[in-house]
Amino acid sequence: MAAQQQICDNYGPNLDLLPAGTVLGLLVDSGSRLHLYVDGRDQGVAAGGIPQPCYVLIDLYGQCQQVTVVSDGDEVGAARARGDVEKADVVDGMKEPRWAPPPEAPPPPCPYQALCARFKELLLLPDAFFSPDPPRGRCFCERCHQRRGGDEGGGRGGGRDPPAPLGWCRYGLRPRPRAEPGALWAKWPRAFLGTDAGSVRRALDRGEPVPGPASVLCRPTNEEVGGTAPPPGPPRLVLSPALPYAALEPFATKVHFRDPGSQQALGARVAFEVLLRPGSFRPGPPSLRPPAGLAPPPGLDPAHLEWVTREPGAAVLCGLLVRVE
Incomplete structure (x- = not known):
């Protein structure tokens, strides 16, 4: 999709069917072409004429529950770049947090x-x-x-x-x-x-x-009850x-x-x-x-x-x- 228009049909695997733990990658090559990688395998050119600079937007919807963002650097760099995002439901364009049971009510004051x-x-x-x-x-x-x-x-x-x-x-x-x-x-x-x-x-x-x-x-x-003076000290x-x-x-x-x-x-x-x-x-x-x-x-x-x-x-x-x- 580009500017809400579909630009590529039958491209790559169905992302909704990918198992948990699948690693996805995006690459803009020197010709401003966008590539999708699935577990390290290039799926080919998805779109061309990608402007610079460009940014990544991740939309958690459908079957996707969690995304972890990693970098190509070493373990320290990957750990610093890692961020977990929980799923949100989208209704009429508005994000609503996933329902969770209410916290246990505190005991009434004594x-x-x-x-x-x-x-x-x-x-x-x-x-x-x-x-x-x-x-x-x-x-x-x-x-x-x-x-x-x-x-x-x-x-x-x-x-x-x-x-x-x-x-x-x-x-x-x-x-x-x-x-x-x-x-x-x-x-x-x-x-x-x-x-x-x-x-x-x-x-x-x-x-x-x-x-x-x-x-x-x-x-x-x-001893002092009898009227004697209290001892010093x-x-x-x-x-x-x-x-x-x-x-x-x-x-x-x-x-x-x-x-x-x-x-x-x-x-x-x-x-x-x-x-x-x-x-x-x-x-x-x-x-x-x-x-x-x-x-x-x-x-x-x-x-x-x-x-x-x-x-x-x-x-x-x-x-x-x-x-x-």
Whole structure:
């Protein structure tokens, strides 16, 4: 065809009947004549008077599903010149993409995750503190947990890490620069620190828990209840490998707020997920009554629900946990 006029009859093989993998070639010789090659065999002159410059137009239609363009150069040149073009249907001169099944619909948003996110926004915490993956944090409500298979754990292996923080939303924190290489943190045991909403920003600013008037760091020890003065030195930090225990009062102080979305009066608790330097803490018995049915992580003594440390810099914050009640 030239200018929509047929110029050659009974020329070459029927291209619609060629098998997959057939190599076709076009050549304009020195006499401006067009030749067609099929698997390297010249089919003769197809047309003459080919103007210069000339260009190749490939129309994928009929039985043709895919075309690969190759050059006569070496393997590198051929690879660079190669391009795959998928078939398109042409209707009334307009190209329409081939039909494909619609992508699987994303799961509907979790209402509890959205509720926890609205409370987190009330804390006015800069995004720079948080890890971007996942961008909205991870929800561990029963629905989301079961949708992900229900067997995910919160640990990094070794059998001593706590299970998934069911009923909470977790927001990963960016690691702060420390003297220890990040690879060593994978060997540090993980625990939870209940705190109050007013202490979250100060802890994030420093990259470690800080004492405050409403912080668990100021909770009196068993020896201090009798009225004796607290011992000198760094404040006493009380953590637990069991999140339900770390979330008890007075560890995690419940804060009341009005949800901006539903305008309901609700309560919330916050806690930190931390990594503790090995050898920097002392396991001990609980000073509060543990919640009913509390099971400590596998491999841990049920009597050692409190981990106590006084060493500065022994705790690395790695996650913020939010629970709305």
